[in-house]
Amino acid sequence: MIRNFALAALVAAGLGATAASAETIKLGNVAELSGSGATVGKAWTDAITMGVEEINAAGGVLGNQLELSSYDSQTDAQTSRALVQKAIDDGAFLILGTVYSGSTIVNMLVTQQQGIPQIVGSEAPAITQKGNPFIFRSSFGAHKSMPKIADYLKNGLGVSKVAVSWVNNEFGKGGHDAFVKEVTDRGIEVVADVSSEVAQADFAADVAKLKGSGAEAIFVYLHEEESARILRELNKQGVDVPIVGETTLLNQKVVELAGEAANGIMGHVGLTVDAPNPEIQEFGKRFSEKYGYKADHNAMKGYVAIYAAKTAIERAGELDRQKVADTLHSMTVKVSEVPNILLDVSWDETGEVSRESFLVEIQDGKSVVKDTLPAN
Amino acid sequence: MSEFMQVLISGLATGSIYALAAIGFTLLWQASQTINFAQGEFVMLQAFFVLIGMHVLGLALLPAIALALVVSVVLLGMVFKRVIIQPMLPHGVLPIVMATIGLAILMREMVKEFYSAEAQPFPSMFSESTFNVLGATVSYQDVGNLIVSAIAIVALQLFLGRTRTGRCMQATAQNPAVAEILGVNIQRMVLYTFMINAALATIASVLISPIYLAKFSIGEPIGLVAFLAAIVGGFNQVRGALAGGLLIGVIDNMSAAYLSSEYRIAGPMILLIVIILLRPQGLLGTSEGRTV
Known part of the structure; x- marks a missing residue:
């Protein structure tokens, strides 16, 4: 009896799976849902989930519904690699994530070998420089954003000496190297170069070093939680030189965690929900109504990723992974055609993106867009 | 010079918080040969008790801390002792070690499940303004x-x-058999020790969470450092744990500032190895007899 029942259940499950795969496009989202990157992965995943629901409600892609499965990488590179493989085994047509560069560098080899397009939220320059034909970003690599920051330090702030605090992993090293190159090219001296570890809790010594360096500005390139901790410590030790950052430093979560210590920081942001564009504001409104918190750049990266996937599949015209990857290379999507892509965006042959970005300052716990910078 | 002072003061401030957790270690060891590997999680969990008090019950910071203190003394003091330690005590040190490691995992996962895996801001009792020394x-x-x-x-x-109670606790730690003959209620004294440990963990939590942020995973490094501090200072002396905590706090900061932040954890570890080789009983520990 039990055996018959189990058999029936198995057959039913099998039939269910077959029936589902005929009508759905499976997407595997591998993201940092726990561990030190939980803040990042949650926003990314929530936005993708929202995007998938919207797309399905509007009739899906090429008449097929999307079926999203999310996998928790635990912010661990090896786990993410195993889960990308699992997502592929589960039949994923396309992989979304991871966001942490250290994970992406490892797991993108799996999708490359098996020819599965992968859209990631990672920013380490190396990711699109390895000749992988299946990797695409939904936000800038650091080598695209650092020239904009270096220009701002030199021309906007008139700085000649800068200190840099960075996190010692793939993301941090990529950003650090790009930053140091760009500022040095512009004649700005790096007077303190302080690395820290992922999930580091105590920044007292780091800040003492930055403070004692005589820098005229401090550039912070850490993950969200560590950014909040260092901002609190900078405030605690009474550091009064400008604090400048790139995207993560100006994240809403950092502002929330750092409290008053975040006021006055400035930086370059690839995507911000405070941008004056109506499509972005509309997205921000829907997101916070659905999830009860404010969308950050990671959420926007996720949202752009899912709509990039949708647009690429539609333009490819069929469910052929190679064709979708070819379409994504040199694809340009305008907001006038696809409003949910948020900003006009182009992908190049390496999978790198180009689009406008923003100069932001935190005032009274809110990020205020000071300027819109053209695509480079 | 000013950088050195800065690092020294920051080191002492965090070191003093490590000392609170380390003292809890030595107290439990002294009173009942309990090595509490969930000590870091005890510190982590209190921050969430305070946050629940503030965000769910709508209390101000100080009443929320008071509430967390009471909950902690009951839950992590009395219940912890009665339900986990007492039944395991007759079986020796190892089952307790395993049980507290299990408890640590349970606490971490519960916070992750019921609160969230994300860090939460935690208000400071003190102003963040500064002065110069x-x-x-x-x-x-x-x-x-x-x-x-x-x-x-x-x-x-x-x-x-x-x-009198304090001396009875000392007697219990030094020689439980004799203390019992003299009429000391040993179980009660051990219970007091657990309650004091829970209270110290609450204080440590309230002090460190504004800096470290409240997060499920933050107990691990705190527990490790407190354990190091207790061993370096001397596992059987409260003042040893105090010295160990301060020393580790300062050395951690100094090695991050003057050696390399990549090797900051190496500083305290090297100290630990040197101490174990040269003075196995710890800096201020005694090799015979036990006192609280």
């Missing part, structure tokens, strides 16, 4: 942390040395 910028928060830890430790020492 010998060129170093000192925050009221650092000074406040040092003072509160110092008060807690002095009060504990006075209680243990000057009150």
Whole structure:
């Protein structure tokens, strides 16, 4: 009896799976849902989930519904690699994530070998420089954003000496190297170069070093939680030189965690929900109504990723992974055609993106867009 | 010079908080041969008790801390002792070690499940404004942390040395059999020790969470450092744990500032190895007899 029942259940499950795969496009989202990157992965995943629901409600892609499965990488590179493989085994047509560069560098080899397009939220320059034909970003690599920051330090702030605090992993090293190159090219001296570890809790010594360096500005390139901790410590030790950052430093979560210590920081942001564009504001409104918190750049990266996937599949015209990857290379999507892509965006042959970005300052716990910078 | 002072003061301030957790280690060891590997999670969990008090019950910071203190003394003091430690005590040290490691995992996962895996901001009791001492910028928060830890430790020492209950606790630690013959209620004294440990963990949590943020995973590094501090200072002396905590706090900061932040954890570890080789009983520990 039990055996018959189990058999029936198995057959039913099998039939269910077959029936589902005929009508759905499976997407595997591998993201940092726990561990030190939980803040990042949650926003990314929530936005993708929202995007998938919207797309399905509007009739899906090429008449097929999307079926999203999310996998928790635990912010661990090896786990993410195993889960990308699992997502592929589960039949994923396309992989979304991871966001942490250290994970992406490892797991993108799996999708490359098996020819599965992968859209990631990672920013380490190396990711699109390895000749992988299946990797695409939904936000800038650091080598695209650092020239904009270096220009701002030199021309906007008139700085000649800068200190840099960075996190010692793939993301941090990529950003650090790009930053140091760009500022040095512009004649700005790096007077303190302080690395820290992922999930580091105590920044007292780091800040003492930055403070004692005589820098005229401090550039912070850490993950969200560590950014909040260092901002609190900078405030605690009474550091009064400008604090400048790139995207993560100006994240809403950092502002929330750092409290008053975040006021006055400035930086370059690839995507911000405070941008004056109506499509972005509309997205921000829907997101916070659905999830009860404010969308950050990671959420926007996720949202752009899912709509990039949708647009690429539609333009490819069929469910052929190679064709979708070819379409994504040199694809340009305008907001006038696809409003949910948020900003006009182009992908190049390496999978790198180009689009406008923003100069932001935190005032009274809110990020205020000071300027819109053209695509480079 | 000012950078050195800065690093020294920050090191002492965080070191004093490590000392609170380390003292808890030595107290439990002294009273009942319990090595509590969930000590870091005890510190982590209190921050969430406070946050629940503030965000769910709508209390202000100080009443929320008071509530967390009571919950902690009951749950992590009395219930922990009665439900986990007492039944395992007759079986020796190892089952307790395993049980507390299991408890640590349970606490971490529960916070992750019921609160979230994300870090939460935690309000500070002290102003974040600063003043200057010998060129170093000192925050009221650092000074406040040092003072509160110092008060807690002095009060504990006075209680243990000057009150009847405190002396009974000392007697229990030194020789439970004789203490019992003399009419000391040993189980009650051990229970007091667990309650004191829970209270110290609450104080440590309230002091460190504004800096480290409240997060499920933050107990691990705190527990490790407190354990190191207790061993370095001497596992069987409260003042040893105090010295160990301060020393580890300062050395951690100094090695991050003057060696390399990549090797910052190496500083305290090297110290630990040197101490174990040269003075296995710890800096201020004694090799015979046990006192609280």
